[in-house]
Amino acid sequence: MGAISFSLEKRDGRARTGVLTTPHGTIETPAFVPVGTKANVKGVLPGMLKNLGAQVVLANTYHLYLQPGEKIVEAAGGLGKFMDWSGPTMTDSGGFQVFSLGAAFGRTITKIAKGEEAPREHGVSVFDEDVASQHGQLAVIDDEGVTFTSHLDGSLHRFTPERSIEIQHALGADMFFAFDECTAPTESYEYQKEAMHRTHRWADRSLKAHRRNLKANKEQGIFGIVQGGRHEDLRQESAREIASMDFDGFGIGGSFSKEDMQGALQAAIPELPEEKPRHFLGIGEPGDLLLGIQEGMDLFDCVAATRIARHGSIYTRRGILHLRNEQYRTDMSPLDPETVVPGTEGFSRAYVSHLLRSGEILGATIASMHNLGFILQLVDGARAALREGRFAAYREDFCRDYYA
């Protein structure tokens, strides 16, 4: 018996509900996992998170390793204790930073491709501490691992699967991810394939590094990550390969375009064991969340809710509102008349618009709470609908209004 266990509860089509049990509590799935990269969900206190309905939070290995250093988090008693979050926690492996500080660095590309982007010219970069600066990136990949230039002070750092796992052991989250390479959606098929195989080797090394640590095995579960980009054959191959390893759960990692997200899921999911949790990494927006749930995913994390909130946008049942826009300066109506988010009921659009425009921190906090509450309720609603066998109608209703 590992540190975590998962029991399926009910199915509705390919969608499903379940209960994920961790050393720090249970998670009813499907569940949205707020992102707290540096051991804090930006602008929102743990108590507020709880109140909003969050069941689990996800922090980042790369960021906490650089600052304050995993030793300090460990000395504090682990991630949850350190940030005073008593519920379940997760950490990402730093694999995403291979992408965001590598191929995506200084460019406009994101993990979700839109339209045509200039294809990349090179494949694997051989390790060389000058290569990063030459390529204008902070991360350089080789078969053994990744060399990062710290975005904080320019110092050089090296992550291997073993090192990532070691750090994640120190951080002590209930669940964490294998070290992977998140590729840019603009990469060629050949590169995606090569990167996928590298991710598989890294998955094996990550898993072995974890299983070697008996104490960690009792306290933490490890998730393997499926890659393969937008290519369904690669997604299937990757899922089959990762599923063959003894992971406690599985993640499906980015990079595709909006159009082939569903295809990627449908190619990968049938290869994954039914009885283990599946996490859709970095997803997403309301529609993507419902798509993922429909296809059978259990967990989701995404920075969008809090990021767009800080930047001035909020979710509503009728779509996204840019609260800084002129029209909301005098709009005394609630943020979203159709969604009641605990702790934000009394705030008007005009008020939050004012806070946002005047650069007040509270504006970001209220908007973040609202968006988190909105997403959490959306997923709660999906879970409830699933239990009653009416998920399809739930999704349809939501999308009809949201994307109208």
Next chain:
RNA sequence: GCGUCGGUGGCAGAGUGGUCAAUUGCACUUGGCUGUAAACCAAGCGGAUUUAUCCUACGGAGGUUCGAAUCCUCCCCGGCGCA
């Protein structure tokens, strides 16, 4: 009253004879953001447009010059100093 410094786009503040419809910041308008280099980034921001150009603009009025936000004269306004 005398002396002196100064009056530039919503604000602050560059420019100090042509390449100036005028650097930059803020404000403003609109976009973007999906495992957080992100309380960030991008575009626009006098008017009209056939987007080539044209018109109106750097306190006001004259003047010098091929050409002025930039030089000269007078006027108006403000800061400071002396009476």
